[in-house]
Amino acid sequence: MDHLKQTFAVRFTYTVFFTEQLFDTKNLLFADFFRQQAADKLAKPILFVLDAGVTEAHPKLAASITTYLAKHTAFTPELLTVPGGEAAKNDPALVEKIVDAVDRFGIDRHAYVVAVGGGSVLDLVGYAAAISHRGIRHIRIPTTVLSQNDSGVGVKNGVNYRHKKNFLGTFAPPVAVFNDSQFLTTLDDRDWRSGISEAVKVALIKDATFFNWLETNAQALAHRDRAAMDYLIHQCAQLHLQHIAGGDPFEMGSSRPLDFGHWSAHKLEQLTNFSLRHGEAVAIGIALDTLYSQQLGWLDETDTNRILSTLRTLGFNLYHPMLDADDSAGLLKGLSEFREHLGGQLTIMLLEGIGRGVEVHDMDNERIRQSIATLKESNDLTYNVLETL
Amino acid sequence: MDHLKQTFAVRFTYTVFFTEQLFDTKNLLFADFFRQQAADKLAKPILFVLDAGVTEAHPKLAASITTYLAKHTAFTPELLTVPGGEAAKNDPALVEKIVDAVDRFGIDRHAYVVAVGGGSVLDLVGYAAAISHRGIRHIRIPTTVLSQNDSGVGVKNGVNYRHKKNFLGTFAPPVAVFNDSQFLTTLDDRDWRSGISEAVKVALIKDATFFNWLETNAQALAHRDRAAMDYLIHQCAQLHLQHIAGGDPFEMGSSRPLDFGHWSAHKLEQLTNFSLRHGEAVAIGIALDTLYSQQLGWLDETDTNRILSTLRTLGFNLYHPMLDADDSAGLLKGLSEFREHLGGQLTIMLLEGIGRGVEVHDMDNERIRQSIATLKESNDLTYNVLETL
Ligand SMILES: NC(=O)c1ccc[n+]([C@@H]2O[C@H](COP(=O)([O-])OP(=O)(O)OC[C@H]3O[C@@H](n4cnc5c(N)ncnc54)[C@H](O)[C@@H]3O)[C@@H](O)[C@H]2O)c1
Ligand SMILES: NC(=O)c1ccc[n+]([C@@H]2O[C@H](COP(=O)([O-])OP(=O)(O)OC[C@H]3O[C@@H](n4cnc5c(N)ncnc54)[C@H](O)[C@@H]3O)[C@@H](O)[C@H]2O)c1
Ligand SMILES: [Zn+2]
Ligand SMILES: [Zn+2]
Numbered sequence: 001m002d003h004l005k006q007t008f009a010v011r012f013t014y015t016v017f018f019t020e021q022l023f024d025t026k027n028l029l030f031a032d033f034f035r036q037q038a039a040d041k042l043a044k045p046i047l048f049v050l051d052a053g054v055t056e057a058h059p060k061l062a063a064s065i066t067t068y069l070a071k072h073t074a075f076t077p078e079l080l081t082v083p084g085g086e087a088a089k090n091d092p093a094l095v096e097k098i099v100d101a102v103d104r105f106g107i108d109r110h111a112y113v114v115a116v117g118g119g120s121v122l123d124l125v126g127y128a129a130a131i132s133h134r135g136i137r138h139i140r141i142p143t144t145v146l147s148q149n150d151s152g153v154g155v156k157n158g159v160n161y162r163h164k165k166n167f168l169g170t171f172a173p174p175v176a177v178f179n180d181s182q183f184l185t186t187l188d189d190r191d192w193r194s195g196i197s198e199a200v201k202v203a204l205i206k207d208a209t210f211f212n213w214l215e216t217n218a219q220a221l222a223h224r225d226r227a228a229m230d231y232l233i234h235q236c237a238q239l240h241l242q243h244i245a246g247g248d249p250f251e252m253g254s255s256r257p258l259d260f261g262h263w264s265a266h267k268l269e270q271l272t273n274f275s276l277r278h279g280e281a282v283a284i285g286i287a288l289d290t291l292y293s294q295q296l297g298w299l300d301e302t303d304t305n306r307i308l309s310t311l312r313t314l315g316f317n318l319y320h321p322m323l324d325a326d327d328s329a330g331l332l333k334g335l336s337e338f339r340e341h342l343g344g345q346l347t348i349m350l351l352e353g354i355g356r357g358v359e360v361h362d363m364d365n366e367r368i369r370q371s372i373a374t375l376k377e378s379n380d381l382t383y384n385v386l387e388t389l
Numbered sequence: 390m391d392h393l394k395q396t397f398a399v400r401f402t403y404t405v406f407f408t409e410q411l412f413d414t415k416n417l418l419f420a421d422f423f424r425q426q427a428a429d430k431l432a433k434p435i436l437f438v439l440d441a442g443v444t445e446a447h448p449k450l451a452a453s454i455t456t457y458l459a460k461h462t463a464f465t466p467e468l469l470t471v472p473g474g475e476a477a478k479n480d481p482a483l484v485e486k487i488v489d490a491v492d493r494f495g496i497d498r499h500a501y502v503v504a505v506g507g508g509s510v511l512d513l514v515g516y517a518a519a520i521s522h523r524g525i526r527h528i529r530i531p532t533t534v535l536s537q538n539d540s541g542v543g544v545k546n547g548v549n550y551r552h553k554k555n556f557l558g559t560f561a562p563p564v565a566v567f568n569d570s571q572f573l574t575t576l577d578d579r580d581w582r583s584g585i586s587e588a589v590k591v592a593l594i595k596d597a598t599f600f601n602w603l604e605t606n607a608q609a610l611a612h613r614d615r616a617a618m619d620y621l622i623h624q625c626a627q628l629h630l631q632h633i634a635g636g637d638p639f640e641m642g643s644s645r646p647l648d649f650g651h652w653s654a655h656k657l658e659q660l661t662n663f664s665l666r667h668g669e670a671v672a673i674g675i676a677l678d679t680l681y682s683q684q685l686g687w688l689d690e691t692d693t694n695r696i697l698s699t700l701r702t703l704g705f706n707l708y709h710p711m712l713d714a715d716d717s718a719g720l721l722k723g724l725s726e727f728r729e730h731l732g733g734q735l736t737i738m739l740l741e742g743i744g745r746g747v748e749v750h751d752m753d754n755e756r757i758r759q760s761i762a763t764l765k766e767s768n769d770l771t772y773n774v775l776e777t778l
Contacts, residue, residue, distance in 0.1 A: 002407040004627055006542075006562070008634040009398040010641075018391040099550065099557065108730060109640075131520060134547065134558045134640070153395075158523065161488065168488065169523045170559060173395070238393055245397040251498075251523070252399075341497060 012249075016153050016177040016237055018230070022141065023064040031072035033176055044112075045105045046075040049098060049125045051117025053084030054143050057186035061116070075112075078105045086274065088120040089159045089166075098128035107136055112175070114139040118191075119147040123169070126157030130172035137175045143183035145195025145229070146279060149236035153177050155249055171250040179237070181230050189224075193315050194279025196221060197261075199236040200311065201286060202243070205260045205349060205357025210235050215306060218313035260349040260357055261285035267334025271322040283316035284323070284375070291371035292363070293351040303354050308378070319379035323372045331372070332365055401638075405542050405566040405626055407619070411530065412453040420461035422565055433501075434494045435464040438487060438514045440506025442473030443532050446575035450505070464501075467494045475663065477509040478548045478555075487517035496525055501564070503528040507580075508536040512558070515546030519561035526564045532572035534584025534618070535668060538625035542566050544638055560639040568626070570619050578613075582704050583668025585610060586650075588625040589700065590675060591632070594649045594738060594746025599624050604695060607702035649738040649746055650674035656723025660711040672705035673712070673764070680760035681752070682740040692743050697767070708768035712761045720761070721754055 019029050048065060055061050062079055069077045080101050082094050098113075107113060113136055115125035122140050129138040142152030158169025184192065203211040213231075214221075220228040265285035269276055276284075287308055294304040311318060323331065339346040345361060352358045408418050437454055444450050451468055458466045469490050471483050487502075496502060502525055504514035511529050518527035531541030547558025573581065592600040602620075603610075609617040654674035658665055665673075676697055683693040700707060712720065728735040734750055741747045 002623070004405045004542075004623075004630055005402070006405065006630045006634060007400065007402040008638050009400045010639050011396065011398045013394070013396040016393040016395065103551065103553070103556065110731075127520075131516075131557050131559060133556065134545065134560055153393075156523065162492065164492070167492065167522065168520050170520060171523055234391070234393075241393055241395045245395060249397050250399050342499075 012155075012173045014173050014175055014177065016179065016241065018179050018181070018234060020180060020182050022178055022180040022182075023061070023068040025068055025071050028072070030068070030178065034073050034075070044075055044110065045078050045107060046111060047098075047101055047105055047107050047113045048077050048079045049101075049113065049115050049117075049121065050079060050081045051084040051088070051121040051143060052081050054117050054183065054186075055081055058183070082117075082121060082124065084118055085120050086160075088117075088124045090163060092159070092161075094124055095128050095159060098125060099132055102128070102132045102136065107132070109133050109136055112137045112139055114141060116141040116143060117147075118142070118144040119151040122147055122152050123157050123166070124159055126172060126174070127159050127169055130157055130170045135172060138172070140174045140177045142177065142179060144187060144191055145184060145233065146191075146198060147195075148179045148181075148184070149195055149233045150198040150240055152179075153237045153240055154244060173249075179233060181226065181233070184229060185226070189315075190277055190280070192224060192229075193222070194277040196232065196314055197279040197282040197286065197311075197316065198240075199232050200307075200314075201260050201262075201282060202236055202239045204286065204290075204307065204351060204354060206239055206243070206355060207235075208353075208355030210239070211310075211354050215310045218310050222313060222315045260351075261287075261289050263335060263338050263348055264288050264331050266338075267331055268320060268322060270334075271325055271330065272320065276320065280316060283311050283314075284318055284320060287311060287318040287375055288323075288368070288371050289348075289350055291374050292367055295367050295370060296350070298350065298352040298358075299354075306354070312382075317379075319375045323375065327365075332368065335363060335368070401544075401562045403562050403564055403566065405568065405630065407568050407570070407623060409569060409571050411567050411569040411571075412450070412457040414457055414460050417461070419457070419567065423462050423464070433464055433499065434467050434496060435500060436487075436490055436494055436496050436502045437466050437468045438490075438502065438504050438506075438510065439468060439470045440473040440477070440510040440532060441470050443506050443572065443575075444470055447572070471506075471510060471513065473507055474509050475549075477506075477513045479552060481548070481550075483513055484517050484548060487514060488521055491517070491521045491525065496521070498522050498525055501526045501528055503530060505530040505532060506536075507531070507533040508540040511536055511541050512546050512555070513548055515561060515563070516548050516558055519546055519559040524561060527561070529563045529566045531566065531568060533576060533580055534573060534622065535580075535587060536584075537568045537570075537573070538584055538622045539587040539629055541568075542626045542629055543633060562638075568622060570615065570622070573618060574615070578704075579666055579669070581613060581618075582611070583666040585621065585703055586668040586671040586675065586700075586705065587629075588621050589696075589703075590649050590651075590671060591625055591628045593675065593679075593696065593740060593743060595628055595632070595744060596624075597742075597744025599628070600699075600743050604699045607699050611702060611704045649740075650676075650678050652724060652727050652737060653677050653720050655727075656720055657709060657711060659723075660714055660719065661709065665709065669705065672700050672703075673707055673709060676700060676707040676764055677712075677757070677760050678737075678739055680763050681756055684756050684759060685739070687739065687741040687747075688743075695743070701771075706768075708764045712764065716754075721757065724752060724757070 017029055021027055022030055065077055069075050082088055113129045115122050122142060126138055129136050140152045142148045155171050155173045158166035161167035203214055217228045261282050262285055265281035268281040290304055290307045293299045348360050348363055349357045350360055406418055410416055411419055454466055458464050471477055502518040504511050515527055518525050529541050531537045544560050544562045547555035550556035592603055606617045650671050651674055654670035657670040679693055679696045682688045737749050737752055738746045739749055
């Protein structure tokens with residue numbers, strides 16, 4: 001039969017900057033970025049969408065942005081504030097609100113939308129930017145640990161539809177990311193800690209040296225040492241970027257090998273009605289798949305214990321009662337749903353050593369139950385010790 | 390300052406098939422395509438979205454699809470019908486309707502959405518597919534000349550927002566396109582003719598031999614010769630695919646050099662409240678920029694006349710009273726809007742010969758007025774001749 005074959009490649013490039021006090025008028029980083037963009041020749045509007053949780057913790061933010069742009073650029077900022085957290089992704093009216101602002105302020109493919117906030121607000125704004133005019137230029141300023149070291153430097157966006165996570169979304173790289181460590185000082189402890197589990201995840205499957213560093217600095221990180229966090233974010237962002245560039249950036253294949261510890265984490269988030277933060281669930285998921293890898297004889301006892309105790313030193317609780325939910329609704333159900341979602345063949349990342357992830361295509365229910373039991377026991381033990389003290 | 394640079398390329402590939410009677414059970418093309426996709430191993434739902442104008446003209450279509458899939462594949466078709474024409478792109482409820490179907494029928498990234506219809510329905514369905522689950526696999530079955538030779542084989546989709554054309558949309562290549570020439574038999578004359586101007590456009594800027602063929606076959610095409618149309622669509626689709634692959638597929642730069650004759654066409658469509666079909670406006674736009682190129686001395690009189698008379702033989706009327714709309718609202722206004730949209734620098738395609746497009750960065754208002762006057766005169770002449778007869 002007659003046919004024509006089409007093939008082409010599209011190249012994407014962007015920079016992730018690390019800085020402090022991005023909108024301090026003495027910090028020229030943001031201004032220089034625009035100076036280097038040809039588009040700066042014209043005075044253009046630029047739309048900022050701010051996370052309400054961030055403006056609350058940083059009440060002078062909006063004023064600083066306005067002052068900074070007036071002093072250093074030809075842009076007029078238009079500011080919009082949206083609720084932070086998962087709420088940002090659950091309300092379709094917020095997508096509409098951003099698209100409406102794009103329309104009203106005349107933001108076209110030569111202008112910019114800048115999102116300042118946690119992963120949720122970045123996901124929302126990235127989505128609205130990606131669908132407006134077939135993609136307007138989009139800058140991310142992540143303000144949480146998770147978004148600075150993982151989600152905010154990547155290529156995905158999305159919102160929920162009827163409470164289904166990321167049901168609507170696209171793959172759309174930003175034109176730049178600015179990580180300002182100053183923002184992290186106002187995070188609450190759970191959000192600070194949560195983002196660290198993505199670093200543990202990526203270290204375990206890719207970089208033993210980074211894991212050693214995490215082990216050594218777990219105490220400092222738990223006590224909110226900023227220098228340690230700066231290093232962690234830089235390393236983790238770099239590994240994440242490498243993973244994207246070296247793999248399948250738009251996930252057109254079917255495996256998702258960076259998601260170590262995530263198959264159970266996703267189900268746990270759901271089972272706990274999202275009372276567990278993503279990172280808290282991931283810490284448990286990592287512990288579970290670490291114990292599973294040990295049962296296979298791939299990890300020795302020393303390494304297994306190093307991983308579990310690093311997670312505990314970071315402050316994570318590695319057991320949750322929902323781990324013992326009934327098989328028909330619990331984790332094992334989650335595993336079969338995930339298999340189905342992948343089109344019948346499972347791909348799960350396990351460890352054959354610290355820093356060495358390996359893919360497997362099935363998991364044994366009995367071994368999963370055994371890993372859960374071990375987590376429960378050591379949790380009971382911890383509580384018993386605490387009670388004895 | 391500290392930074393990380395991210396660069397990667399994403400490869401896209403798809404096939405455009407040419408056939409007749411795609412859903413005749415004896416035609417194995419469609420079934421073979423699925424057999425070659427790994428995903429066929431599982432019985433999956435597959436969502437068909439049908440253009441109501443097409444199902445009206447082809448009342449047995451839905452039944453044929455169901456019969457065909459039952460006989461040749463493991464897929465269960467879910468059918469949805471939506472209004473055809475621009476109405477498909479003006480109603481936000483239709484995007485919602487398709488997303489809802491994706492959700493209800495459990496269409497995931499391993500399943501397919503198939504759009505059957507004109508360019509409008511393809512744009513709508515392509516958009517809904519692109520935003521669902523960050524992009525589900527999407528197959529196009531274009532049913533008009535325009536969509537078979539141009540829009541349907543390309544990488545863009547979109548819907549209107551507050552009646553602004555393609556305000557929402559993405560770049561998202563299909564996984565396959567099936568051009569079935571049988572569909573074209575039921576088009577009305579204006580739709581049949583309209584799509585031909587994209588072929589004239591691409592021939593004039595890229596392929597003199599193809600223009601010679603169009604000139605020779607203009608009469609046959611005007612009289613709805615199917616073999617001539619099959620050849621036209623194949624050639625034009627091929628040139629369009631080459632243009633995309635060789636250029637800037639996702640239009641991340643700023644020039645849009647394939648759009649010969651389009652700067653004025655877009656404005657004319659708007660000025661006539663879309664009573665002119667896109668292709669009818671493009672025919673006028675081509676005539677205008679041809680005369681402009683002649684005034685610059687780039688085209689000789691013979692070639693200019695060959696172009697104009699080919700368009701007339703095809704049945705296009707090359708004058709519309711709105712060409713003489715007041716400068717402040719008319720074509721010249723459109724030009725300055727377009728300049729602004731491009732960020733200050735205009736890029737317009739003109740001709741320095743048949744088959745040889747060339748980009749310029751400004752146009753002279755006086756010469757544009759002169760080209761309009763010439764079109765008007767020859768139109769009056771045509772009518773005078775008709776009246777004399
Ligand atoms: N796109 C991706 O690739 C990707 C990857 C992983 C996770 N995610 C998404 O990221 C989201 C989670 O993001 P998150 O962990 O950054 O949390 P978040 O965005 O949900 O924010 C949590 C809370 O912190 C507040 N906040 C944000 N920055 C603050 C600051 N500097 N000071 C004080 N408060 C602040 C917010 O207002 C919110 O109330 C989820 O929706 C998840 O699906 C996306
Ligand atoms: N995505 C792109 O790259 C791109 C490029 C150019 C144009 N477009 C868009 O394409 C649209 C125009 O598409 P079009 O010219 O194909 O027209 P159309 O889709 O608007 O259809 C015109 C009419 O023909 C009917 N119809 C369709 N197929 C038929 C058939 N086989 N028999 C009888 N009736 C049939 C439709 O129901 C409709 O009433 C515009 O919205 C334009 O913006 C998109
Ligand atoms: Zn994660
Ligand atoms: Zn066109």
